[in-house]
Amino acid sequence: MNIYIITLFPELIQQATSFGVLGRAIKQQRLSLRCFNPRDYAEDNHHTVDDRPYGGGPGMLMKVEPLYKAIVAAQITAKQVSQDAAKVVYLSPQGQQLNQQLLVNTAATAKDLILIAGRYEGIDERIIESLVDEEWSIGDYVLSGGEFAAMVVVDGLSRLLPGVLGDDESALQDSFMQGSDIHGLLDYPHYTRPEKIAEIMGGQTVPQVLLSGDHQAIQRWRLKQSLGRTWLRRPDLLDVLKEETSNWDDEKAGLLAEFKAEYNSK
Numbered sequence: 001m002n003i004y005i006i007t008l009f010p011e012l013i014q015q016a017t018s019f020g021v022l023g024r025a026i027k028q029q030r031l032s033l034r035c036f037n038p039r040d041y042a043e044d045n046h047h048t049v050d051d052r053p054y055g056g057g058p059g060m061l062m063k064v065e066p067l068y069k070a071i072v073a074a075q076i077t078a079k080q081v082s083q084d085a086a087k088v089v090y091l092s093p094q095g096q097q098l099n100q101q102l103l104v105n106t107a108a109t110a111k112d113l114i115l116i117a118g119r120y121e122g123i124d125e126r127i128i129e130s131l132v133d134e135e136w137s138i139g140d141y142v143l144s145g146g147e148f149a150a151m152v153v154v155d156g157l158s159r160l161l162p163g164v165l166g167d168d169e170s171a172l173q174d175s176f177m178q179g180s181d182i183h184g185l186l187d188y189p190h191y192t193r194p195e196k197i198a199e200i201m202g203g204q205t206v207p208q209v210l211l212s213g214d215h216q217a218i219q220r221w222r223l224k225q226s227l228g229r230t231w232l233r234r235p236d237l238l239d240v241l242k243e244e245t246s247n248w249d250d251e252k253a254g255l256l257a258e259f260k261a262e263y264n265s266k
């Protein structure tokens, strides 16, 4: 996959891309990242990249010409690299909210992606109308620029590209993954050594079932914890799941009932 990012701060993007799974995806050449800086397309002496909003009011917008030219330059490069047209996505709080399904669909279908990471108060609506295919939001909060939102998209996509994750870190294990028995549920709690935390650090022990070696009991316990946590923290996800008959059965209903009974007696 080739991703092109339109940004006034390419160094911010470059600094973040050499680590972990994302760094590996780039090193393995399963993902390429290239930035296009509108400032490089500003033709005045000051390389101006902001402009005042019509109608007045506080704050600036991104100047139309340099932004337009940077996007078109990315489109031309994308076309040279892989012939099809790249999908152009503008990151903003007004967009469709990003979720795992959107990432999975994008990783599976989009070979080339142009992400517009805006600064200032926004971009001219006519650029959105003429050049932008989709508007995505990473959540209901306001960032000072689109770069971190773009990096959220890039990071989430990188681990979904074929061959990037090893078997032991497979994305098929993700709790948002279709088809898994924990599909649509929150993750269960995890434990590692020691079996008992030192008294001075709290003294807690690991749930006995995880030490039992009984894989069926462990699987059952984990599913029950996933169901219980989802019920407590994200009842909206549970409602969605119950509507999907393929993902809701008597076993889950029974385990959740057990969790609720234990929770209410504590």
Ligand code: 4GX
Pocket (backbone or CB within 6 Å): 091, 092, 093, 117, 118, 119, 120, 121, 122, 123, 136, 137, 138, 139, 140, 141, 142, 143, 144, 145, 146, 147, 149
């Ligand atoms: N999910 N931001 C975009 C520029 C902007 C300002 C006003 C439109 C109108 C964000 C988010 C986000 C901050 C990126 C504002 N665009 N992006 N930027 N939440 O907050 O994606």
